[in-house]
Amino acid sequence: MNVPLKIVLFTLAVTGFYTYVGAIVPQMEAHPPKSTEIGADMGPVELAATGKEIFFGKGTCALCHTIGGKGERCPDLEGIGRRAASRIEGVSAQEYLAQSMYQPNEYVVDGYQPTMPNISRAPIGLTDGEIIAVVAFLQNEGGEITVTPATRFEAAGEAGSQPVARTEGEGPLDALAIIKKYNCEACHDLAGAERRLGPPLHDIGARQTRAQILHSIVEPDAEIAAGEPPYTPGLMSATLMSTGFYDTLTLPELTALVEHLASLEGGE
Amino acid sequence: MLLVAAVLVLAGPALAQEGGEAYRDFPIVGSRVAIWVIAQLHLLFGAFVLAVPLFAVTIEYMGMRTGDQRYDDLAHEFTRLLTMAFSTTAIFGAMLLFMLLGLYPKFMSYLSSIFSATFLPYVLLFFGETFSLYIYYYGWGKLSPRVHLSIGVLLNVIGILVMMVANAWVTFMTSPAGIDDSGALVNVWDAIANPTWMPINIHRVIANVAFGGSIAGAYAAFNFLTAKTDEERAHYDWMGYIGNFVAIVALLPLPFAGYYLGREIYAFNQQMGITMMGGVFSWLFIVQAVLIGALFLAANYYLWLGMARIEGAERFRPAIKYLLILLTICLMIWATPHSMVASLEESRKMGGAHHPVLGFLGVMSAKNTAVNLMILTTYISFLLYRRGNRIATVAWARSGNIAQVAIFVGAAAVVIFLGVYGYYVEASVRIGFSVPQVGAVLFAMIAVTVIDAFLFKDCRETGGIRWGEISPRSQYALLLLAISFTWLMGLMGYVRSGLRQHWHVYGVVRDTSADAFTPTLGYATMVVSVTVLIFFAFLVFIFWLSRLSQKQAYRAQS
Numbered sequence: 092m093n094v095p096l097k098i099v100l101f102t103l104a105v106t107g108f109y110t111y112v113g114a115i116v117p118q119m120e121a122h123p124p125k126s127t128e129i130g131a132d133m134g135p136v137e138l139a140a141t142g143k144e145i146f147f148g149k150g151t152c153a154l155c156h157t158i159g160g161k162g163e164r165c166p167d168l169e170g171i172g173r174r175a176a177s178r179i180e181g182v183s184a185q186e187y188l189a190q191s192m193y194q195p196n197e198y199v200v201d202g203y204q205p206t207m208p209n210i211s212r213a214p215i216g217l218t219d220g221e222i223i224a225v226v227a228f229l230q231n232e233g234g235e236i237t238v239t240p241a242t243r244f245e246a247a248g249e250a251g252s253q254p255v256a257r258t259e260g261e262g263p264l265d266a267l268a269i270i271k272k273y274n275c276e277a278c279h280d281l282a283g284a285e286r287r288l289g290p291p292l293h294d295i296g297a298r299q300t301r302a303q304i305l306h307s308i309v310e311p312d313a314e315i316a317a318g319e320p321p322y323t324p325g326l327m328s329a330t331l332m333s334t335g336f337y338d339t340l341t342l343p344e345l346t347a348l349v350e351h352l353a354s355l356e357g358g359e
Numbered sequence: 360m361l362l363v364a365a366v367l368v369l370a371g372p373a374l375a376q377e378g379g380e381a382y383r384d385f386p387i388v389g390s391r392v393a394i395w396v397i398a399q400l401h402l403l404f405g406a407f408v409l410a411v412p413l414f415a416v417t418i419e420y421m422g423m424r425t426g427d428q429r430y431d432d433l434a435h436e437f438t439r440l441l442t443m444a445f446s447t448t449a450i451f452g453a454m455l456l457f458m459l460l461g462l463y464p465k466f467m468s469y470l471s472s473i474f475s476a477t478f479l480p481y482v483l484l485f486f487g488e489t490f491s492l493y494i495y496y497y498g499w500g501k502l503s504p505r506v507h508l509s510i511g512v513l514l515n516v517i518g519i520l521v522m523m524v525a526n527a528w529v530t531f532m533t534s535p536a537g538i539d540d541s542g543a544l545v546n547v548w549d550a551i552a553n554p555t556w557m558p559i560n561i562h563r564v565i566a567n568v569a570f571g572g573s574i575a576g577a578y579a580a581f582n583f584l585t586a587k588t589d590e591e592r593a594h595y596d597w598m599g600y601i602g603n604f605v606a607i608v609a610l611l612p613l614p615f616a617g618y619y620l621g622r623e624i625y626a627f628n629q630q631m632g633i634t635m636m637g638g639v640f641s642w643l644f645i646v647q648a649v650l651i652g653a654l655f656l657a658a659n660y661y662l663w664l665g666m667a668r669i670e671g672a673e674r675f676r677p678a679i680k681y682l683l684i685l686l687t688i689c690l691m692i693w694a695t696p697h698s699m700v701a702s703l704e705e706s707r708k709m710g711g712a713h714h715p716v717l718g719f720l721g722v723m724s725a726k727n728t729a730v731n732l733m734i735l736t737t738y739i740s741f742l743l744y745r746r747g748n749r750i751a752t753v754a755w756a757r758s759g760n761i762a763q764v765a766i767f768v769g770a771a772a773v774v775i776f777l778g779v780y781g782y783y784v785e786a787s788v789r790i791g792f793s794v795p796q797v798g799a800v801l802f803a804m805i806a807v808t809v810i811d812a813f814l815f816k817d818c819r820e821t822g823g824i825r826w827g828e829i830s831p832r833s834q835y836a837l838l839l840l841a842i843s844f845t846w847l848m849g850l851m852g853y854v855r856s857g858l859r860q861h862w863h864v865y866g867v868v869r870d871t872s873a874d875a876f877t878p879t880l881g882y883a884t885m886v887v888s889v890t891v892l893i894f895f896a897f898l899v900f901i902f903w904l905s906r907l908s909q910k911q912a913y914r915a916q917s
Binding site: 094095097098101102103105106107109110112113114116117118119120121122123151154155163164206208212213214215325329 | 633634642649835862870883891
């Protein structure tokens, strides 16, 4: 057999082998999720069943959450209907569950990273009705279904599908309002020495100059605070960017924030 | 050709905005497959024309430093392949642009609204690349060596910039940035420097070098196998060795660059990361393992066969079987799926989708360990090849060897220990083990190379290298490398695009066409295979043209 023909046959054989390998593994075709109509007359059982479909389908919740598993990436949701009412003091189970979908970084379960997106926005883009159904499904996990198709969540109204942005004409916020708005205390303890996702800042004014504090806010990844285990690089910048911090904070607000942090020197 | 490209790029936004249709059909295969094939062909040729200057300039520089004319001739021969491939790349690029404008007008209109500021610089860079390439090729032996080398460096710099601009468009589709909630442009630099831009830039430069080296190796193999004289065989044997060397050197750090890209994808959007590794595409990485395993085996096999033509290398032959055993075991671990394809009855017997024994090998801890050990093994093969006909004469030769062995053992121990320990810790901790594993391997390779350089300075040679006296099987190993690299690039192109799922621009511009679904892996591999075969058909034509240009004039022949 002449050499060029051998080379052609060899090329075809190798390519054919790889095609064969690609054909013998499990074949999955992923189609875009379809929106679900939530009828006004849906009862709790039907609503929870629809929510279950959305949870495992369009919502892609099961990519990260388990129900009756280890909850390695994100919290396991077995029995969440029972726990939800006691997560945040004064917040009902249905509001807590809604908040965890519309404003997922408002409250992050201990030991987990704030990685969950606002699922009312693209690319997941659940409708308000679909979120009601998912809440019903989650309440059904050990709790009582209290939502109906007519439920309107406070969380949806506050942040919902809108970006974090100030209203036109609103004056500069003071430091405490900024800390509350961007939920700084979810990651930093400002009152004590507790280690959270980020280092405690109760004595930051005694440890750093104003310039250093400003630098840490503007470029949080430039220098990562020492800690054991180490703090996660990129977490703060990613979190702040996702909340619109850098897009909406004004210079007077930034100055007020730095001044406030500089005043924290670890005293009572 | 350049003018056509320039006019198209500049007129693109205007053309794209005309008409109200979002999609148009392409006959028989459909729009998606048509774009897929043309884009992949453009990328493959683009990768080749970006990679060859990188190592042509390096080889030319080596020729300048050593005064060995063979290096200069080799660099010139590589560059001859380049000129024809460059035109082919531009043709496919123009075809891609025409087809995108025609078949996806609304999407192109949106993309133009974001990146119009980059179009003119792109065209100017393209001009710069073309001019520097032709000056580099036609100025061979006519310009002063230093000026010529500087033109080569300029060619590389511009080439990489061209790639980086195009990468910005593509990566924006995966990880959009610099836009507001409505998708309107806020900051064009943020759109360019989106989260996956730099990881892709780095990954592509390294992968292009590996791919270019393998294609140059295939060219040498083709010529070796069809050579008529011993002199030709010796030349193409040497060229094949250089091509394989370049491919291996670039292949070794490639998994690390891939890891960086994967990490950035996770950081940008965890769901996208999970979809990639644990969702629809999870089985793709089993196919990838088969391909990369074939690459490692072929590269090692070539080196082992090559040692037969080195006088004195026979003393290392007994080590080869152990290296082969280690590589095979690692490959089998890497290709072990986490969940098995099994019948209902088999699943019941296993107690689930995970095999009671093999299931343990299908997880990240085992796979990371396997790939790091494969890299170390390949590096050892290369080291033995390099030492084939050399004996160290420095006074500290024994301690130097012991230090090298200790470094290898230490690195392997770190990799294995963290691999095993990974089974006993939480996922969040386990993921972090990849970094020290990679670090240990990188450290070992760098440290051993540095020691080796001093160890074999002024060494004694036991004999020469009998270029041309290598088994023809080695040349098929080179061909296997080239085919596998090409196929792998096609496969990874599928997953990179597929990650967006039903979005043209993830989370911003939804795909509402009939093709807005992720096809099966079997379907994708068919498309990849057809593309690879078309690519090689074109490549053979280019090789033929290159040989034709070396033939004597027809009149002189007769």
